[in-house]
Amino acid sequence: MSDKHVWDDVLIAPSNILEYDMNLIREKKGFLCDMDGVIYHGNYLLPGAVDFVGWLNRENKKFLFLTNSSERAPRELQQKLARLGLDVDESHFYTSALATAAFVRNQAPGCTAYVIGEAGLLNALYDAGIMMNDVNPDYVIIGETRNYNYQNILKAVKLIQNGAKLIGTNPDLTGPTEEGIVPACRALVSPIELTTGRLAYYIGKPNPFIMRNGKRILDCHSSEIAIIGDRMDTDIIAGIESEIDTILVLSGVSSRESINNFSYNPKYIFDDIGFVKYFK
Numbered sequence: 001m002s003d004k005h006v007w008d009d010v011l012i013a014p015s016n017i018l019e020y021d022m023n024l025i026r027e028k029k030g031f032l033c034d035m036d037g038v039i040y041h042g043n044y045l046l047p048g049a050v051d052f053v054g055w056l057n058r059e060n061k062k063f064l065f066l067t068n069s070s071e072r073a074p075r076e077l078q079q080k081l082a083r084l085g086l087d088v089d090e091s092h093f094y095t096s097a098l099a100t101a102a103f104v105r106n107q108a109p110g111c112t113a114y115v116i117g118e119a120g121l122l123n124a125l126y127d128a129g130i131m132m133n134d135v136n137p138d139y140v141i142i143g144e145t146r147n148y149n150y151q152n153i154l155k156a157v158k159l160i161q162n163g164a165k166l167i168g169t170n171p172d173l174t175g176p177t178e179e180g181i182v183p184a185c186r187a188l189v190s191p192i193e194l195t196t197g198r199l200a201y202y203i204g205k206p207n208p209f210i211m212r213n214g215k216r217i218l219d220c221h222s223s224e225i226a227i228i229g230d231r232m233d234t235d236i237i238a239g240i241e242s243e244i245d246t247i248l249v250l251s252g253v254s255s256r257e258s259i260n261n262f263s264y265n266p267k268y269i270f271d272d273i274g275f276v277k278y279f280k
């Protein structure tokens with residue numbers, strides 16, 4: 001598919017935007033950028049990722065890779081991108097695990113938690129001064145993990161029945177992997193919600209809490225930022241509700257057809273994150 005064809009395609013976007021003002025994107029001071037389905041899918045980089053990061057660096061743009069996945073710490077994400085051939089400093093990553101730790105610390109400094117999750121979540125919580133407790137914790141916090149079994153569901157249920165508050169790092173029900181669609185945070189939280197009759201509070205996108213933290217880290221106003229993502233139900237709604245211009249890329253979960261299932265539109269739609277090639 002030639003570049004020309006891609007561009008023609010974009011001009012008849014379902015949002016009825018007849019002409020894109022590329023300058024509006026080019027002149028943004030900062031970018032919040034989703035990762036999975038935008039920069040990479042599994043273990044390969046998506047088209048345009050190298051060009052996009054090169055452009056950010058050349059133009060001295062502020063940027064933050066904002067991911068709802070709570071499994072990995074920023075350093076692990078940095079190393080993953082490095083393995084794929086993209087060099088990005090650790091300071092450019094922000095995860096739902098970091099946002100969850102910030103949220104819980106704000107709510108109850110020095111509190112304790114029982115956690116079902118991976119190192120990314122555990123490290124974030126320790127760094128925020130939250131200690132682990134599987135006897136009488138203030139919170140039960142759940143993120144993506146492969147260490148999930150009947151025993152820890154049972155433990156979580158008991159602790160919640162004894163008064164612990166239930167937090168999910170992100171509301172994603174499923175996630176795309178190379179092995180296909182796998183359960184994500186909300187699918188893991190669901191049995192605990194159903195058993196206890198309590199609903200979790202979810203921190204990741206589209207919760208404005210993670211968006212506000214992202215903006216604060218970029219040190220930009222909403223009007224100076226664009227958010228780039230592949231999901232209408234997290235990335236795009238998060239941008240709209242935070243009054244940040246939205247860019248949907250079709251390299252991940254949302255397809256051109258699926259956009260019609262939502263009552264809102266992204267401001268821009270591109271096939272992938274290589275849209276910097278359209279800057280004149």
Ligand SMILES: [Mg+2]
Binds near residue numbers: 034035036229
């Ligand atoms: Mg994504």
